[in-house]
Amino acid sequence: xxxxxxxxxxxxxxxxxxxxxxxxxxxxLQILPERYSSLETTRLTIVFFALSGLDVLDALDVIEKxxxxxxxxxxxxxxxxxxSNLSQCGFRGSSHIGIPYSTKGPGVPHPxxxxxxxxxxxxxxxxxxxxxxxxxxNKQAILAGLRVLQLEDGSFYAVPEGSxxxxxxxxxxxxxxxxxxxxxxxxxxxxxxxxRSSLSxxxxxxxxxxxxxxxxxxYCAIASLCLMGRLEEAFTAKELERIRRWCIMRQQTGFHGRxxxxxDTCYSFWVGATLELLGVFQYTHFEKNRSFILSTQDRLVxxxxxxxxxxxxxxxxxxGICGLxxxxxxxxxxxxxxxxxxxxxxxxxxxLQRTWxxxxxxxx
Amino acid sequence: xxxxxxxxxxxxxxxxxxxxxxxxxxxxxxARDACFAKRKEGVKDEEALELTQQLLSSNPDxxxxxNQRREILTHLETVKDExxxxxxxxxxxxxxxxxxxxxxxxxxxxxxxxxxxxxxPRPNWVRELSLCDRCLSLDDxxxxxxxxxxxxxxxxxxxxxxxxxxxxxxxxxxxxxxxSWHYRSTLLTLLHPESPEPKSPxxxxxxxxxxxxxxxxxKEYELVQNAFFTDPNDQSAWFYYRWLLGxxxxxxxxxxVYVSRDEERVVVGFSGPVNxxxxxxxxxxxxxxxxxEWRSVHPCLKQSPVWICDLPPGxxxxxxxxxxxxxxxxEKPTRRDCALYTGRSESWCxxxxxxxxxxxxxxxVEKTSVLQSELESCNQLQELEPLNKWCLLTIILLMxxxxxxxxxxxxxxxxxxxxxxxxxxxxxxxxxxxxxxxxNTILKMEYAEVRVFSISDKNLTTLCxxxxxxxxxxxxxxxxxxxxxxxxxxxxxxxxVLEAENNLIEKLEGLYHLPKLEEVxxxxxxxxxxxxxxPLASCPKLKHLDLRGNPVSQSDGVEAELKTLLPNVTELLL
Numbered sequence: 001x002x003x004x005x006x007x008x009x010x011x012x013x014x015x016x017x018x019x020x021x022x023x024x025x026x027x028x029l030q031i032l033p034e035r036y037s038s039l040e041t042t043r044l045t046i047v048f049f050a051l052s053g054l055d056v057l058d059a060l061d062v063i064e065k066x067x068x069x070x071x072x073x074x075x076x077x078x079x080x081x082x083x084s085n086l087s088q089c090g091f092r093g094s095s096h097i098g099i100p101y102s103t104k105g106p107g108v109p110h111p112x113x114x115x116x117x118x119x120x121x122x123x124x125x126x127x128x129x130x131x132x133x134x135x136x137x138n139k140q141a142i143l144a145g146l147r148v149l150q151l152e153d154g155s156f157y158a159v160p161e162g163s164x165x166x167x168x169x170x171x172x173x174x175x176x177x178x179x180x181x182x183x184x185x186x187x188x189x190x191x192x193x194x195x196r197s198s199l200s201x202x203x204x205x206x207x208x209x210x211x212x213x214x215x216x217x218x219y220c221a222i223a224s225l226c227l228m229g230r231l232e233e234a235f236t237a238k239e240l241e242r243i244r245r246w247c248i249m250r251q252q253t254g255f256h257g258r259x260x261x262x263x264d265t266c267y268s269f270w271v272g273a274t275l276e277l278l279g280v281f282q283y284t285h286f287e288k289n290r291s292f293i294l295s296t297q298d299r300l301v302x303x304x305x306x307x308x309x310x311x312x313x314x315x316x317x318x319x320g321i322c323g324l325x326x327x328x329x330x331x332x333x334x335x336x337x338x339x340x341x342x343x344x345x346x347x348x349x350x351x352l353q354r355t356w357x358x359x360x361x362x363x364x
Numbered sequence: 365x366x367x368x369x370x371x372x373x374x375x376x377x378x379x380x381x382x383x384x385x386x387x388x389x390x391x392x393x394x395a396r397d398a399c400f401a402k403r404k405e406g407v408k409d410e411e412a413l414e415l416t417q418q419l420l421s422s423n424p425d426x427x428x429x430x431n432q433r434r435e436i437l438t439h440l441e442t443v444k445d446e447x448x449x450x451x452x453x454x455x456x457x458x459x460x461x462x463x464x465x466x467x468x469x470x471x472x473x474x475x476x477x478x479x480x481x482x483x484x485p486r487p488n489w490v491r492e493l494s495l496c497d498r499c500l501s502l503d504d505x506x507x508x509x510x511x512x513x514x515x516x517x518x519x520x521x522x523x524x525x526x527x528x529x530x531x532x533x534x535x536x537x538x539x540x541x542x543x544s545w546h547y548r549s550t551l552l553t554l555l556h557p558e559s560p561e562p563k564s565p566x567x568x569x570x571x572x573x574x575x576x577x578x579x580x581x582x583k584e585y586e587l588v589q590n591a592f593f594t595d596p597n598d599q600s601a602w603f604y605y606r607w608l609l610g611x612x613x614x615x616x617x618x619x620x621v622y623v624s625r626d627e628e629r630v631v632v633g634f635s636g637p638v639n640x641x642x643x644x645x646x647x648x649x650x651x652x653x654x655x656x657e658w659r660s661v662h663p664c665l666k667q668s669p670v671w672i673c674d675l676p677p678g679x680x681x682x683x684x685x686x687x688x689x690x691x692x693x694x695e696k697p698t699r700r701d702c703a704l705y706t707g708r709s710e711s712w713c714x715x716x717x718x719x720x721x722x723x724x725x726x727x728x729v730e731k732t733s734v735l736q737s738e739l740e741s742c743n744q745l746q747e748l749e750p751l752n753k754w755c756l757l758t759i760i761l762l763m764x765x766x767x768x769x770x771x772x773x774x775x776x777x778x779x780x781x782x783x784x785x786x787x788x789x790x791x792x793x794x795x796x797x798x799x800x801x802x803x804n805t806i807l808k809m810e811y812a813e814v815r816v817f818s819i820s821d822k823n824l825t826t827l828c829x830x831x832x833x834x835x836x837x838x839x840x841x842x843x844x845x846x847x848x849x850x851x852x853x854x855x856x857x858x859x860x861v862l863e864a865e866n867n868l869i870e871k872l873e874g875l876y877h878l879p880k881l882e883e884v885x886x887x888x889x890x891x892x893x894x895x896x897x898x899p900l901a902s903c904p905k906l907k908h909l910d911l912r913g914n915p916v917s918q919s920d921g922v923e924a925e926l927k928t929l930l931p932n933v934t935e936l937l938l
Contacts, residue, residue: 034385037392038423038467097428098400112403112428161431164475201549201607210514212507212546232667236616236636248792249599259542259599261505283795285788 014294016329020302021317022059025050028314029063041116043094044075048122049318051129055342056321056333065130070103072126077115078107079141087148087160089141090115091123103136115145117158121172124179129345133352139180146173146185154187154194155208166207167198171220175339178227181353192234195221199235203242204258215250215257218243219270223338226277244278247271251284254292254323264306265296265316268323273337276326286327293320388422395419403432408439410452417459424463424470434479446485453484461495468499474508478515489520504534505543514547524555535591540598549607556580582734584608589741592754596745602754606761609738620714620834621691621702622857625683627879628675630656631857632691632700633714633834635722637667644694647673649680650687661854662876669831670855683707710858712835718810722832723768723803735766753786764800772804791825798824806832815858820844830855830874837880842866847890849874864889865910870896877902887937888913894925901929910937 028050032043039046051068054060075092079085085107095101097113120142127134149156149169156169170191177185197209198221204213205221222243225231235243250256255267268289275281295308296316303312304320322340325332334343341349395418402412413436416429423429437456441449457480463473481487496513499506517527528551534544556577585608591601620633630647632640640658647654656673660666680687687704702713717723739762746755756778763771763778779797783790805819806829816838824844830852833839839856840863849864853874861883862875869889875881881903891897892915900906909930911917917938926936 034389038425040423041426041428096396096426098397112432116427159427159431163427163431164471200546202546202603207507207511210550211511212543214507232637233639238636246603248789251788258505259603260540280792280795283789283792288788 014291016294016324016331017297017299017302018057018059018331020299021321022054022057022062022302024298024302024312024317025053025057025059025314026062028317029068040096041093042118044072044091044119044126045093045122046314047072048126048129049314051126052341052345053314053318053321055129055345056318056325056335058331058333060129069127069130069132072123072130073103073136074101075119075123076103076137077113077145078105078138080107080109085109085113086141086144088114089138089145090117090120092116093119105138112161114160115142117146117149117156117169117172117176120146121175124176125339125341125345128179128349128352129341131348134180137180139182142176142180143182143185146176149173150186150190152190153197154190154192156186167195167205167217167220167224168207170194171224174224174227178339179349181356183228188228188230191224192228192230195224196234199239199243202246203239204246205243212258213246215247215255215267215271215274218247219274222274222277223340226338231277240278244275244280247275247278248280248283251289253288255289262307263292265293265304265323266306266319268293269319269326269340272323272326273335273340276337281326290324290327290329293323296320392419392422399429399432408436410440412436420459420463420472421466424467424473427472430472430476433476437480437483441483450485453480456480464499468503468506469508471508474512478512481516482519487520489516489522492516492520493522500534504538504541507543510543510547524551527551528555535587540595540600542600542603545600545604549604552580552584581608585734585738593745596749596752596755599754602758605758609735609761609765615696617696617698618691618693618700620712621689621700622710622712622714622834623680623687623689623702623704624710624858624879625680625704626709628677628679628681629879630673630675630689630691631834632658632671632673633831633855634669634671634693635715637665637669638671638695639667640671640693641666644692645671646692646694648690648692649675661857662851662874665851665854668852668855670834670857672857680704683709714835716810717806717832723764723807732766735762738762739766750781751785753782756782756785760800764803768800768804769807775800794823794825798822798826799828802827802829809836816840820863827853834858837861839863847871851876854878861885872896872899875899875903879904881906883908885910886914887911890914891916894919894922894929897926897929904932906930906933908935909933912937 028046032046036046051060054062075094077085077089077092079089089107092113093116097110099108099110099113102108124134124137127137145160148160149158150173151157151165154170155165155167156173157163157165158169173186174191177183194208195205198205198207198211198217200206200211200213202213204215205218206212206214207217222231225234232240249259250267250271252263254263254265255271256263257267257270272281272284272289275284293304296305296310297320298305298312301312303314303317305312306316321332322335325335326337335341336343336346339346395415399412399415399419402415413433416433419426420429437452440452444452457477460473460477460480463470464477467473481492493513493516496509496516499509503509528548531544531548531551534541535548556579585605588601588605588608591598592605614635616634616636616638618632619635622631622633623629632645641660645658647656654675656675658671658673660668661670661672662668684706686706689702689704690699691702692699700713702711704711739759742755742759742762746752746759749755760775760778763775776797779793782793786793801819801822801824805817809817815836817833817836818840820840821843824841824846827846827850833856835858836856837858838861839859842863843866846864846867846869848869848871851873854876856878858880859878860880862881863885865885865887867889869886870891872891875884876899882905884900884906887910891911894916897916900909916922923936923938926933
């Protein structure tokens with residue numbers, strides 16, 4: 001009897017509760033609890049987690065795509081009539097500045113309204129996931145807004161008024177250029193130099209030169225180079241071997257982000273995807289990874305938390321599901337490891353890019 | 365979103381909380397609107413500071429508000445005197461401390477504190493360092509705090525020696541302190557640099573590429589050994605140790621030039637992958653620069669160690685003529701010469717892997733005796749802690765640095781143990797072991813001075829260093845666990861016979877335009893479709909093909925299809 005109960009418990013522990021997660025993301029898109037108020041300014045990233053999460057779960061049909069697309073477009077900082085705000089263009093995180101709701105131009109002049117590079121990145125991803133053709137994205141304005149964010153050392157600010165600058169925003173910039181198929185938005189060579197300078201003595205990447213290596217920044221470094229198509233140019237074969245080694249040692253059961261820290265669900269994606277991009281993900285232990293991720297699954301409200309017996313949140317829910325997708329969990333869509341959207345959304349992007357090229361050629 | 369642990373609440377408590385939240389929300393919205401009203405009007409006064417302060421207390425990542433604050437403060441600098449500003453900034457720092465208490469990981473708060481500190485008329489660096497100490501005592505892995513500390517140290521001119529002492533204290537009170545070891549690595553190279561070697565500027569990371577001088581190195585070894593003897597399971601010390609033992613990569617150079625009259629081509633091997641398509645690779649034949657186009661061994665390999673060019677027909681085909689070739693690479697001025705003698709159909713000039721210590725370059729240390737003594741220490745530890753994987757990995761590394769062939773048996777035994785004590789990464793270790801076996805086989809081949817590479821029945825899971833096999837004519841990979849012959853296999857430009865029976869091979873992408881390949885033995889593999897065999901059609905001299913024991917040999921009509929695909933093959937075994 002006891003044995004049967006144990007087996008049943010074991011089974012309960014390892015099954016993936018797809019419907020709960022779908023409802024979790026649906027609720028995320030409807031209303032956020034008060035404790036998320038500090039994330040108000042980054043709301044678009046939370047929307048991205050929910051949308052992409054639903055996409056990986058193959059459940060986008062539960063939301064009203066068109067109204068979502070409109071809402072996202074309302075966050076685009078568009079050029080004003082006199083185009084004087086081009087360096088501020090991009091996407092906002094939310095309506096917290098108070099610009100009146102509008103999905104079309106021209107932009108409303110406001111001294112402190114500007115895009116945020118991570119919101120531009122997640123905004124574009126979200127539009128792609130929803131099947132939008134990006135025709136209402138003012139590409140030239142976005143690229144102009146992106147260019148002013150890059151510093152001499154190759155890293156990026158998040159906003160034109162200035163902020164901290166580091167490798168995270170290089171990743172956002174590279175993704176934006178990749179999606180828009182236009183690398184005039186950044187100086188690739190400088191960005192590569194900054195990435196190289198961020199390689200630490202132990203062959204992980206820090207946020208910048210001299211900083212401690214970390215799974216998240218390592219993902220930003222490697223994914224950026226892959227999007228730029230410069231991975232093997234930027235690092236020698238030996239350096240790449242050492243980077244692989246640092247990354248593969250991050251698995252304890254699931255993955256942690258830094259040595260001697262506890263494992264955390266989100267690193268199953270950050271480190272997992274890095275290993276995938278470096279061609280060695282198949283050397284990790286899938287079962288232990290899966291068991292850990294599922295131990296952080298919230299069986300009641302859905303979603304995943306960073307640790308077992310903690311509250312789930314959209315970031316860990318999304319990245320936990322992506323982590324499972326990497327190991328081939330059934331009924332989950334494949335995730336593009338560098339762009340962090342489904343393969344399906346990626347193929348939609350490729351189709352769009354082909355159309356843009358054709359239109360361009362047609363004009364000559 | 366930082367890991368909140370679950371706590372049960374009653375329905376009543378929920379209701380009370382809800383009311384509290386609604387009240388808070390009202391205040392929040394009112395304050396926010398007031399802030400932006402001020403902003404719109406362009407008012408930059410202390411009341412505006414008050415307003416933004418209210419909001420930032422509960423929402424420290426509201427970047428726009430921090431920016432607004434900075435604007436106000438910058439403006440106030442123009443109207444207040446030094447004492448006035450000092451007071452304002454002091455209270456700013458006080459406010460920031462309370463923000464950091466709420467969220468010690470807020471980018472916005474730390475950035476702002478850094479901004480304020482750099483503008484203070486009379487900064488109090490002692491207080492800043494003490495703030496860092498307190499913060500680190502609560503969480504010694506808080507990288508925001510570490511980054512801030514580095515900034516404070518830089519701005520206040522604290523000496524590197526003092527900071528090194530700081531890491532000494534942290535490390536000796538808690539060896540398992542990865543962040544401290546990391547910080548130490550950055551300080552050490554500043555204080556005790558190795559004498560600078562000429563390095564290529566474009567490929568250098570700014571920090572950590574500069575090694576430490578030997579005297580200090582020996583002291584560091586002692587410190588690290590204390591750490592890993594105390595707690596062998598802590599990664600920190602082992603990673604630091606590996607870094608201490610290591611050396612910057614060597615520069616890329618031409619390692620081999622091969623020329624063949626039959627194909628009238630020149631093949632150049634580099635020490636690592638390069639892109640020679642557009643960049644300065646020049647061929648001079650008998651004193652005359654040649655107009656040639658260089659291509660990689662496979663179109664998909666844009667970065668490759670091996671590059672090929674074809675000479676105009678008749679240039680070197682007459683075996684009675686002697687020729688002198690020089691290959692120049694303008695990226696780093698490097699050149700190789702190669703003489704093609706009368707009566708010889710081919711010629712080459714190659715760096716020996718042994719002389720170059722190609723497979724030992726991981727570890728630099730000047731004296732073998734030092735490495736030997738490190739190995740002894742690790743062996744001692746291994747006796748006490750036989751299941752410790754870090755120790756095993758380090759021993760393997762040291763053995764390969766000292767004598768790869770001499771320690772081959774022990775190395776294989778240690779890999780076996782490794783796979784047992786760290787089964788999660790056993791596939792990775794199999795791969796690593798395959799690499800070392802290939803390296804040893806290359807060294808043995810050199811000693812024997814033959815062009816035959818034989819590595820059968822060695823549990824190989826992967827192929828590597830294929831660029832080192834450029835001159836090989838016969839290769840045996842039988843009875844291993846290989847799944848494919850990857851693109852890089854095309855670097856075996858001299859290959860005549862390939863034996864690869866009893867593997868798990870599905871793909872043959874690397875058998876691409878191998879000009880001398882005559883015999884391919886693939887019995888008992890996993891080739892399943894005709895499409896997988898297509899690369900073979902690019903090998904003009906292929907005569908003998910053994911596909912017995914492959915799924916593809918069972919398909920209908922395969923024999924006829926193969927005769928069409930590979931018309932030159934005279935002996936086909938299915």
